[in-house]
Amino acid sequence: MVIDCVKDRFWVNVEEIIGSSAAHAELIRFIECAARVRSPVLLQGESGTGKELVAKAIHDNSVRASGPYVAVNCGALTPGLLGSELFGHEKGAFTGAVSRRIGYFERANGGTLFLDEIGELSMSSQAMLLRVLQESKFERVGGEKAVEVDVRLISATNVDLKNAVVRGDFRKDLYFRVAVMFFGLTPLQERGRDVVLLTNHFIRKFGRDIGKEHVRLTSDAEEALLGYTWPGNVRELENLVARSLAELEGDVLRDEDLRFGPALHTGGEASGELNLSSRERQKTDGDGRVRFRDLSLAQKREFLERAMKETGGRRSKMVPFLGLKNRHQLYRLLKQFGLGETR
Ligand SMILES: Nc1ncnc2c1ncn2[C@@H]1O[C@H](COP(=O)(O)OP(=O)(O)OP(=O)(O)O)[C@@H](O)[C@H]1O
Ligand SMILES: [Mg+2]
Structure with a gap:
């Protein structure tokens, strides 16, 4: 999809998002567009491709930047307690509800709610979420008063949510509600020389504290990094640089100084x-x-x-x-x- 809505730039922290590939340029463009509006956004990408970083950048560059940014990992929500976690509960709503609890939706009022791993929501949780998205209001568990909130929703998934819809694991109506704007993040392996730029960025980041920010990559090391498959994407690269720098003697990082972690593939x-x-x-x-x-x-x-x-x-x-x-x-x-x- 070609989006052309970037007129002027209003950028916060963009220098922290590194890259020069075509995929990176598209990503930056998407962030700028998404930051201008309040439509729900769905970010899809393999683990470690930067979904959370992008969600935060959209918030930080939106008019909601001074409002709250609340991140929730849907995979970690207990299905039975989901209603209470998302919408809060009144004192005495159920055994153990000793005081009123404000849920994530209310905490994010005036700001952004980031629903990470949205594909992990159970069917009943999806129904609950759909209702609040349709009505823009909800009741706290055990409460009667409708609470109205102004929340911008950003969701992320590392599975193909459209496939989940086809399989019947994810509600189609909810999919269209959360994916008004959609962006698929490109795996690191397909981002060409971004790998080298990111490596140098992480050398500066981790090297600063240990006097190694000027470490230089040899061309062999560059080639090795460019030839690797990066199943864990940018996070794997970040960890690799931290590990390699910690063990490095001197100011030159060669092919054999690269400390790859245990294999991730299960092939x-x-x-x-x-x-x-x-x-x-x-x-x-x-x-x-x-x-x-x-x-x-x-x-x-x-x-x-x-x-x-x-x-x-x-x-x-x-x-x-x-x-x-x-x-x-x-x-x-x-x-x-x-x-x-x-x-
Ligand atoms: N383009 C980038 N420039 C700089 N750092 C990046 C970039 N992309 C990702 N990172 C860094 O890589 C790490 C992983 O990114 P992030 O946590 O956003 O990935 P994710 O897609 O949410 O992963 P997961 O699916 O495992 O939660 C973070 O430390 C993030 O800051
Ligand atoms: Mg994440």
Whole structure:
């Protein structure tokens, strides 16, 4: 969808949202548009793509910025208590309701309510939410007086909510109420050089306190970061930079200094052959075998995991299996990829 409503810019904290890709430009444009109106917004994106950051930026740049910003994780709401949590309750409404409680909707009055993981709401919770969105008012549990609030709703989901509608897990009428404006955040892997910009941003952020804000990335490190799949998106990158800087000696961050955490993918058995691009095939030796050091980071991890499995984690077997020179190389790699103890 092309939105063209950006006339003049009124930006708060935008320098904290990093990127230069086309996807990033679209995102910034969306934030600006969404900040101008009060229509409900739905943000959809994989875990760690920045949904919460974007929701806050929309609020901070809207006329509601001086009002409250209330974030609620729908997945953490107890279904039985949802009504009371969202709408509050009167004293004595039920056993344990020893005093009046103001719910999230009322707390967000004049501001923004951020409903995170909205796809986690049960059917009965969805019905409750739909009613308040239709009527713009509600009663506290155990109360009779209708409470009217002026709340701007921003919701987020990391599942495809349209699919949930098709499956019958999410109400269609509620979907159209919450997704008046919609934005799908692009996975980090598809955002090109944003990875490098973000890495440098996090180096400055985490380096500041430990005298490492001037650490420089080598081109090998850049290439490694660009070749990785980022299943945990920006959050994974953020954690990687924090970990790598903490262990770094000196001012240069090389490929082998990158400290990837434990793998996130749950993709079953390692396949028989590694998936090599044609560029990688050119790096093979005479027998058509690829040198380990020429593999991408994702492939190195896959290969290491397979080696651990096939050798039962025995160092003496892993070294030749991987074609390494010695155990020190193996230790370094296992540490780099946060893989478990070997025997
Ligand atoms: N473009 C960006 N520039 C700078 N930091 C970013 C950017 N995108 C995300 N981040 C940072 O990455 C981390 C993860 O972002 P955020 O918590 O907003 O993701 P999320 O989509 O809400 O994830 P989840 O679905 O797991 O809740 C945060 O620390 C956030 O500040
Ligand atoms: Mg989040």
